[in-house]
Amino acid sequence: MKVRFFAVFMALAAVPAAAQTPAPQTPATPAGAAQAPAAAQSAAVPATRPFTADAGIMFSVIKPDKVADFEMVMGRVKDGLAKSTDPQRKQQALSWRVFKGVEAGPGGNIVYIWLVDPPVKDADYTVTAILTEAFPNEAQDLWAKYTACFVSGQTMLNLKLTTNMSPTAGTPK
């Protein structure tokens, strides 16, 4: 009853558009930063990226030679959440974990996973928004590095808890 990883991602391919997210979005242009071309500004306008269920997961496929850049940007996101004075941002940091998949894909591509458990209600998990808030002068460069990391877009899934096996956990609602 073995199957390939492919099967799951083929199944994910049928996820409706709402679950398919553009990977990195254009950050708000920091004050003093060079203006992006008009055409680019109209593309990939960041929508908010909230998780709306008991938990959320995001899959990102990263080029093997960009792993360090991706992890650096994730580190800056962590720094940004930590330095934020917004209580919602601080709350987000408490339940947002980033994992690196050990099993490499074709060409050595690496799968990273965000696991948000539980999500902060109505909070925006858009990376560029967090970076722009925290590091307005760096956001543009960080965004450029971030976008260059991706083999493809990200896959976002909302998750409903059905069973928590811990004996101390109650029955999910």
Next chain:
Amino acid sequence: MRSFVTSVFVLAAVLAPAASFAQATAQPPAGQQPPAGQQPPAGQPPAAAQPAAPAAPKVPFDTPAGMLLVQIKKDKTADFEEMMGKLKAGLAKTTDETLKKQGEGLKVFKTTEATGPNTIYVVYINPAVPNSEYELFNMLLRTMTPEEQRAEGAQEMWKRYADAFAAGLNKLSLVPLGGA
């Protein structure tokens, strides 16, 4: 700043070959073969003759955390959730310390988005217990007493649970970056 929107299909294609070594099995206990519609794919061996307490785990995690992506037939989600409920009940009463530790870090989630012909469940394991078996049928079997395993209806139960799976487990071994 080019548009970066891509479809999940692209992601699927990119990951396609990733998994030959990320495969895992989902097999009912020996002697409790799945029905005809749930036989192993051609070219793959049938369930082992004696699954209990294998020498090496079929689905181990040697990383701090792990994840199993499980495809369940849309009309069989109740059976899978019943199986997980039975596993939870079994873990609550087991005296096997390893199983107890495994249960403490194991959550089962159902995707809320439509995911094609099957429903995808995410089994999230954190922390993972090293060198332990996370094959779900095996875990459930180990929580059952010999009497429960021989009980009337047990064979039908295994068949029903096996029939819920549209495919085997897909395993991801995960190393935390420290959180964002």
